[in-house]
Amino acid sequence: MRKLTALVWTCSVSLCVGVALGNTAQADESPIFSSKATAQPIWAEHGMVSSQEALASQVGVEILKQGGNAVDAAVAVGFSLAVTLPRAGNIGGGGFMLVHLAKENKTIAIDYREMAPSRAHKDIFIDENGEVNPKLSLQHGLAVGVPGTVMGMELALEKYGTMTLSQVIQPAIKLARDGIKVTSDLANSLSHNYIKERMLGVPASKAVFYKKDGSSYKPNEWLVQADLAHSLELVAEKGSAGFYQGETAKKIVAAVEAAGGIMSLDDLKGYKAVEREPVKGTYRGYDIVSMPPPSSGGVHIIEMLNMLEQYPIGELGHNSAATIHLMAEVMKRAYADRSEYLGDPDFYDVPVKALVDKQYAKQRSKQINADKATPSREIKPGKLLPYESNQTTHYSVVDKWGNAVSNTYTLNFSYGSGIVAAGTGILLNNEMDDFSAKPGTPNGFGLVGGEANAVEGKKRPLSSMTPTIVMKEGKPFLVTGSPGGSRIITTTLQIIMNVIDHGLNIAEATVAPRIHHQWLPDEIRIERSLNVDTRRLLENKGHTLSEQNAMGSTQSIMLTDKGLFGSSDPRRADSAAVGY
Numbered sequence: 001m002r003k004l005t006a007l008v009w010t011c012s013v014s015l016c017v018g019v020a021l022g023n024t025a026q027a028d029e030s031p032i033f034s035s036k037a038t039a040q041p042i043w044a045e046h047g048m049v050s051s052q053e054a055l056a057s058q059v060g061v062e063i064l065k066q067g068g069n070a071v072d073a074a075v076a077v078g079f080s081l082a083v084t085l086p087r088a089g090n091i092g093g094g095g096f097m098l099v100h101l102a103k104e105n106k107t108i109a110i111d112y113r114e115m116a117p118s119r120a121h122k123d124i125f126i127d128e129n130g131e132v133n134p135k136l137s138l139q140h141g142l143a144v145g146v147p148g149t150v151m152g153m154e155l156a157l158e159k160y161g162t163m164t165l166s167q168v169i170q171p172a173i174k175l176a177r178d179g180i181k182v183t184s185d186l187a188n189s190l191s192h193n194y195i196k197e198r199m200l201g202v203p204a205s206k207a208v209f210y211k212k213d214g215s216s217y218k219p220n221e222w223l224v225q226a227d228l229a230h231s232l233e234l235v236a237e238k239g240s241a242g243f244y245q246g247e248t249a250k251k252i253v254a255a256v257e258a259a260g261g262i263m264s265l266d267d268l269k270g271y272k273a274v275e276r277e278p279v280k281g282t283y284r285g286y287d288i289v290s291m292p293p294p295s296s297g298g299v300h301i302i303e304m305l306n307m308l309e310q311y312p313i314g315e316l317g318h319n320s321a322a323t324i325h326l327m328a329e330v331m332k333r334a335y336a337d338r339s340e341y342l343g344d345p346d347f348y349d350v351p352v353k354a355l356v357d358k359q360y361a362k363q364r365s366k367q368i369n370a371d372k373a374t375p376s377r378e379i380k381p382g383k384l385l386p387y388e389s390n391q392t393t394h395y396s397v398v399d400k401w402g403n404a405v406s407n408t409y410t411l412n413f414s415y416g417s418g419i420v421a422a423g424t425g426i427l428l429n430n431e432m433d434d435f436s437a438k439p440g441t442p443n444g445f446g447l448v449g450g451e452a453n454a455v456e457g458k459k460r461p462l463s464s465m466t467p468t469i470v471m472k473e474g475k476p477f478l479v480t481g482s483p484g485g486s487r488i489i490t491t492t493l494q495i496i497m498n499v500i501d502h503g504l505n506i507a508e509a510t511v512a513p514r515i516h517h518q519w520l521p522d523e524i525r526i527e528r529s530l531n532v533d534t535r536r537l538l539e540n541k542g543h544t545l546s547e548q549n550a551m552g553s554t555q556s557i558m559l560t561d562k563g564l565f566g567s568s569d570p571r572r573a574d575s576a577a578v579g580y
Contacts, residue, residue, distance in 0.1 A: 034505070037504075037505055037507070037508055038508055038511075039505070039507035039508045039510070039511050039567075040505070040507050041505055041506045041507040041558070041565040041566055041567045041577070042507075042565065042566045042567065042568075042577040042578075042579060043563055043564065043565055043579070044563060044564045044566065044578075044579020044580055045563050045564070045579075045580070046064070046399075046400040046564075046579070046580050047061065047064035047065075047070075047073070047397075047398060047399045047400050047564070047579060047580060048061070048396075048397070048398050048557050048564045048566045048577060048578065048579035049061050049064070049073060049077060049395065049396070049397050049577070049578055049579070050395060050396045050397075050555035050556060050557055050566045050567065050568045050575075050576070050577035050578075051077055051081065051393070051394075051395035051396075051555055051568070051575065051576070052081070052085055052088070052089075052393045052394070052395065052483070052553050052555060052568070052569075052572055052574070052575040053080075053081055053084045053085040053089070053393075053574055053575060053576075054574055054575065054576035054578070055080065055084045055175065055180065056077045056080040056081045056084050056085065056089070056395070057077070057395075057568075057575075057576045057577065057578040058576075058578055059076050059077060059080045059171040059172070059175075060073040060074070060076055060077040060080075060395075060397055060578075061073070061578045061579065061580055062171070063076045063163070063168060063171075064397075064399055064400070064580065065580055067162075068161070068162060068163050068168070068399075069160075069161060069162050069399045069401065069403050070099075070397040070398060070399040070403040070404055070405045071099055071156050071157060071160045071161040071162075071403070071405055072157065072161045072162055072163040072167075072168055073168075073397045073399065073405075074097070074099075074156070074395070074397045074405035074407055075153045075156060075157045075161060075165075075168045075169075076168040076169070076171055076172070077395050077397065077407075078149065078153050078395075078407065078409065079091065079153065079168070079169050079171075079172035079232065080171055080172045080175060081393060081395070082149075082172060082228070082232075083172050083175040083176045083180065083225060083228060084175060084180055084186075085186075085393055086186075086209070086415065086427055087189050087195075087391050087411070087414045087415045088391040088392055088393035088409075088410060088411060088414070088483060089393055089409075090147075090149055090409060090410070090411050090416070090427060090429070091147065091149045091150050091231070091232075091235075091243065091426055092147045092149070092252075092411065092416065092421070092426040092427050092428045092429055093114065093147055093148075093149055093409055093410050093411040093412070093416060093427075093429040093431065094112050094113045094114035094145070094147055094148030094149055094152065094409060094410070094429070094431065095112060095113065095148070095149065095152065095392075095407065095408050095409025095410055095465060096109065096110065096111055096112070096113065096291045096295055096407070096408055096409070096463070096465050096467055097109070097110040097112070097152060097156055097405060097406070097407040097408075097409075097467065098110075098278060098289065098290070098291065098404075098405065098406040098407070098467045098468070098469055099156060099160050099403075099404075099405055100289075100403060100404040100405075100469055100476050100479075101160065101403055102401050102402035102403050102404075102475075102476075103401070105474065105475075107278050107289050107469060108160070108275055108278070109275065109276045109277065109278040109291055109292055110152055110155060110156055110273060110274075110275055110276075111148075111152075111273065111274050111275070111276050111291075111294065111295075111460070112148035112149060112151055112152020112153075112155070112273040112409075113148055113294055113295075113431075113460040113461070113463060114145030114146055114147055114148050114429055114431040114460065114461070115145055115146045115148070115267075115271060115458055115459065115460050116145060116146070116432060116435070116455060116456060116457055116458060116459050116460075116461070117145075117146060117261070117262050117263040117264065117267045117457065118264065118266070118267055118270075118457040118458055119262045119264070119457060120142075120262065120432070120455050120456065120457045120459075121455060121456065121457065122454045122455045122456065123455075124136070124142060124432075124437075124455050125137045125142070125432075125437040125438075125455070126437070126438060131438075132437045132438050132441045134433075137430065137432050137433035137435075137437060137443070138413065138417070138430050138433050139198060139417060139418060139430070140259060140260050140261070140417070141255075141256045141257065141258070141259030141260040141261025141262070141263075141417075141419070142260060142261050142262065142432060143261075143417045143429075143430035143431075143432045143433060144256050144259075144261055144263060144416075144417055144419070144428045144429060144430065144431075144432065145429055145431040145432050145461065146263060146267045146268060146271050147243075147252075147271075147428070147429065148271060148273055149409055150235055150240050150243040150244070151240050151243075151244065151271055151272065151273040152273040152409075153165075154239055154240045154273075155273045155275075156405075165235065165236060165239055166236040166237070169232055169235060169236045170236070172232055173229050173232045173233055173236065176224075176225040176226070176228045176229035176232060176425070177224070177225075177226060177229035178224070179222045179223055179224035179225075180222070180223055181219075181220055181221070181222060181223075182217045182218065182219055182220065182221050182222070182223050183219060183573065183574045184219045184573060184574075185572065185573035185574045186217075186223075186574075187216065187217055187218055187219045187221075189414065189415075190209055190210070190216055190217065191216045192414075195414060195415055195418070196210075196216065198415075198418040199415060199418050200214055201418075202259075202418055202419050202420060203422070204255070204419075204420040204421065204422035204423075205415075205418055205419060205420040205427075207420075208225060208227065208228075208420050208425055209223075209420075225425045226425070227423055227424055227425030228424070228425025228426065229425070230424075230425070231243070231248050231424045231425055231426055234246070234247065234248055243268075244268045244269055244271060245265075245268070245269055248421075248424055248426070249265055249268045249269070250265065251421045251422060251423050251424045252268065252421045252424065252426065252428065253265055253268065254421070254422070255419055255420070255421035255422060255424075255428065256419075256421075256428065259417075259419055270458075276292050276345075277292060278290060278291065278292060278298065279291070279292040279298035279299055279302060279352060279356060280302075281301075281302030281305060281306065281356050283302075283305040283306075283308075283309060283496070283500060284309065284500055284501070286470050286471065286472055286477065286500055287470070287471035287472075287474075288301065288302055288305060288468065288470055288471075288496070289468065289469045289470075289471060290302065290466055290467070290468040290469075291408075291465065291466060291467050291468075292345070292352060293342060293343065293344065293345045293350045293352065293462070294342075294343065294344045294345065294460040294461065294462055294463055295462075295463045295464070295465050295466065296338050296342040296462055296463065296464060296489070297463070297464055297465055297466025297467075297468075297488060297489045297492065298466060298468070299342065299350075299352055299355050299356060300334040300335070300337070300338060300355075300489050301466055301468060301489060301492060301493055301496070302356040303334050303337065303355050303356055303360075303361060303364075304330045304331065304334050304489075304493055305493070305496070305497075306356065306357075306358050306360075306361030306362075307330045307333070307334075307361045307364055307365045307368075308326065308327070308330055308497070309358075309361070310361070310362060310365045311326055311365075313326070313497065313501040313502075314501045314502060314503070317502075318498065318501075318502040318504070318512065319512065319513055319515075319530065319534065320534065321534045321537030321538050321541070322370070324515055324524070324534065324538060325370070325373070325538060325541050325543070326368065326370070327490075327493075327494075327497075327515065327517075328373070328515065328517040328524050328538075328543060329368045329369075329373070329374060330365075330368070331490055331493075331516070331517040331518065331519070332374070332376055332379050332517050332518075332519045332522075333364050333367070333368075333379060333382065333519075334489075335486075335517070335518040335519035335520075336376075336379050336380060336381050336382070336519045337355060337381050337382055338462075338519075339381065339450055339519070340381035340450055340452070341355060341381065341384075341452060342452060342453065342462050343452030343453040343454075343462055344453075344459045344460045344461070344462070346459070346460070347456060347459050348452045348453075350452070351384050354384040354385050355384065357385055359385060360382065360384065360385050363382070363383075363385075364382050367379075371541060372541055372542050373541050373542035373543045375522060375542075376519050376520055376521075376522035377522070379519065391410065391411060391412070391413055391414035391415070391416075391483065392408060392409070392410035392411075392412075392465060392483035392484065392485070392488065393408070393409065393410070393483050393553070394406075394407065394408040394465075394467065394480075394481035394482050394483055394553070394554070394555050395407055395555050396479040396480060396481065396555050396556060396557045396566075397479075397557075398476070398479060398557045398559060398564055402475065402476065402559070404469060404476045404479045404557075404559075405479075406467035406468060406469055406479045406480065406481050407467055407481070408465040408466065408467045408481045408482075408483070408488070409465075410429070410431070410463075410465065410483070411427060411428075411429040411430070411431070412429050412430045412431045412433060412434060413430055413433070415427055416428055416429040416430050416431075417429060417430040418430075431461055432455070432461065433461075434453075434461035434462060434463060435453055435454065435455040435459075435461045435462070436450060436451075436452075436453040436454055436455075436462075437455065439451060439454070442520070464484075464485060464486050464487075464488040464489050465481075465488055466481055466482070466488050466489050466492045467481040468480055468481055468492055468496070470496060470499075470500075475559070476559050477558065477559055477560075478495075478496070478499060478506070478556065478557075478558050478559075479556065479557045479558075479559075480492060480495050480496070480554060480555070480556040480557075481554070481555065481556075482495075482552040482553055482554040482555070482569070483552065483553050484551055484552040484553070486516075486518050487514075487516045487518075487525070487551045487552060488552070490514070490515070490516045490517070490518075490551075491514055491516070491551055491552035491554060492554070494509075494512070494514055494515075495509050495510065495554055495556060498512055499558075505558075505565070506556050506557075506558045506565055506566065506567045507565075507567040509556070509567070510554050510556060510567040510568075510569050510570075511569075511570060513526070513527045513529040513530045514526075514527055514550075514551045514552060515527075515530065516551055522544060523543075523544040523545065523546045524538065524543050524544070524545050524546070525546050525547075525548050525551070526545055526546065526547050526548075527547070527548075527550050527551060528547050530547075550571040551571075552569065552571065553569040553571055553572040553575060554567075554569045555568055555569065555575070555577070557577070564579055566578075566579060
């Protein structure tokens with residue numbers, strides 16, 4: 001399978017050189033390949049997968065080459081990532097999937113977000129002093145939400161795929177049973193002091209991810225996950241019932257109860273993935289299709305783009321101080337709204353139409369001073385116009401028929417709760433931390449929430465996951481998304497802006513420096529590649545800057561009449577866009 005990667009890269013490089021040297025004028029005019037471009041995307045003619053792990057991308061492409069469609073490939077990638085990217089890929093977590101069907105010209109949103117156990121309540125993480133105990137929502141049995149991934153993948157495949165669950169899950173079973181070579185990225189993540197201390201404290205987790213003496217695996221050593229292979233075989237044989245009932249379900253409940261949690265067999269048996277209507281907007285002539293609540297991502301992507309549309313962003317320049325200032329001011333206002341208005345739509349009447357209304361955006365934009373930062377303490381959730389009523393991973397798939405899948409799923413923090421259900425090989429999420437444990441108290445990503453996102457039994461926690469498809473003239477143009485906790489929304493926003501406002505190809509849009517503001521704390525988080533002059537100009541406007549780790553791991557595919565062009569974010573090792 002490694003030969004496939006080499007062939008794809010060789011083909012892509014040849015194409016780039018041929019265009020740049022063989023026809024310079026044409027290259028300069030092309031929005032895809034240009035002699036001015038600072039990065040070049042991967043090209044494919046028929047189909048493409050872009051994911052955070054190369055083996056999983058290759059699995060998806062093999063499914064496409066066998067005649068499977070984008071949904072078949074997406075489900076195969078999802079199960080494979082549970083083996084090859086255990087800190088985020090999962091069957092013990094949940095997420096969101098956008099499916100675009102080319103023939104019907106229709107996009108469906110599949111919500112397979114985790115749910116709170118039925119006995120959960122709003123004070124579940126409050127100690128005897130009335131304060132939030134963060135360990136209970138991060139490293140405890142109470143942190144585990146009812147997983148949704150297996151049910152979501154099954155729903156997508158049964159309704160929109162062409163292959164059987166047994167067929168598309170076989171590559172993942174083989175990878176788990178036969179083993180994978182540990183990459184430097186996987187070795188480094190498992191060696192991280194915080195991760196290792198947490199995982200070694202759980203015997204079943206230690207048995208899967210560390211050697212018998214507790215030492216870490218080194219790059220190129222072999223990691224076999226026999227218990228996970230067995231769990232996947234049960235799903236292949238029995239469908240979702242092989243996960244939510246029977247042997248696997250009993251072992252998951254036992255592990256959660258042993259860690260102090262309250263999940264029951266009935267909670268697992270009663271879980272349902274649901275279809276929702278995507279949230280839609282427009283930006284400078286393009287249609288934006290994204291995930292609705294309980295994701296906040298789609299709503300706020302459109303809300304921010306609506307505000308930014310009031311300004312000549314392209315003329316102001318890519319990552320100029322003027323552009324970043326406006327981006328930060330828009331981000332603050334969207335995240336303030338998030339704290340007040342967003343939650344599970346099955347429990348709370350989320351005012352989606354009001355938040356994505358262009359008149360509301362104009363109203364919010366009038367509060368922005370183009371020359372001076374507005375302190376976050378002065379920004380409140382907006383007054384809506386009247387209407388009726390953090391480890392995560394993303395991958396994108398496009399097939400030869402023009403069907404597209406944008407999928408983001410997660411265990412929440414890296415390796416989730418750190419709890420492997422003994423005998424299953426399945427890492428369990430700590431998604432309950434995404435609820436608002438107490439109004440006004442930040443969660444693990446520093447996000448502040450209110451009553452709309454309070455803990456309640458069978459409720460889905462609010463998410464930042466933002467799988468998105470940008471449409472041009474009624475057809476998919478850009479399939480994208482990212483991991484990154486609270487930074488997912490702003491990372492995806494910048495990919496869209498980089499392409500539409502600044503005319504960057506998808507590779508340049510991917511590698512460009514990123515910024516983030518989430519209202520509280522009142523600071524612009526920046527990557528170290530942002531230049532010093534821009535930093536000074538932003539500080540002169542009153543912004544506080546905080547240089548921190550790189551943000552996101554976008555996996556994007558652009559569809560054009562010249563073929564498919566993909567880019568896998570170089571911020572994470574071992575990711576790959578692969579096509580044929």
